[in-house]
Amino acid sequence: MDNIILIGFMGCGKTSVGMRxxxxxxxxxxDTDRIIEEGCKKSIxxxxxxxxxxxxxxxxxxxxxxxxxxxxxxxxxxGGGLPVKEENAGLLRQLGQVVYLKASRxxxxxxxxxxxxxxxxxxxxxxxKTDALLKFRTPIYEAAAHITVTTDGRKFDDIIDEIIRRTxxxx
Numbered sequence: 799m800d801n802i803i804l805i806g807f808m809g810c811g812k813t814s815v816g817m818r819x820x821x822x823x824x825x826x827x828x829d830t831d832r833i834i835e836e837g838c839k840k841s842i843x844x845x846x847x848x849x850x851x852x853x854x855x856x857x858x859x860x861x862x863x864x865x866x867x868x869x870x871x872x873x874x875x876x877g878g879g880l881p882v883k884e885e886n887a888g889l890l891r892q893l894g895q896v897v898y899l900k901a902s903r904x905x906x907x908x909x910x911x912x913x914x915x916x917x918x919x920x921x922x923x924x925x926x927k928t929d930a931l932l933k934f935r936t937p938i939y940e941a942a943a944h945i946t947v948t949t950d951g952r953k954f955d956d957i958i959d960e961i962i963r964r965t966x967x968x969x
Contacts, residue, residue, distance in 0.1 A: 801873070802872075802894055803894045804874065805876055805939055806901065807878050807901065807931070807935060810905075811901065815957055816873045816875040819958050820873040823962070825871045828874050830858060834861055855879065858876075858880045862880070862889045862890065865893060878931075887941065891942070895967070896944050898943035900946050900948045905951075947964070
């Protein structure tokens, strides 16, 4: 497969790792949230606020469906909730090798501290919301992925080297 699909919780490093991985492989980098924002001409936060989460999740599924058969030589980062919809996990596997970037609760909390751009973590009790979502989503990520790569306390180059080695994609 000539695409690498990065999944994982908010703040696990999908965008940061993905951009560097794409550069190393001479692939394109794309992000489903950016594709949706460009298509709707609205931010993810605005879509959530105006249309709701269910509408947004349908946009995610339609976006993935639209990429099948058209995406090549790409590292694709997907929104943290996208794999939760059972249909999406199968669609992601059709697009490429699915890599779950796993980060600990502590790492995620640290990275998301003060981040006000995440609709599902807005308001009070962000840490409790993070814990509940992590508990729910972790087994889903693990089941959807071909491989899991832990990102805690690791340098980008080490993470990227592991992804390249384990996916067999040649730079």
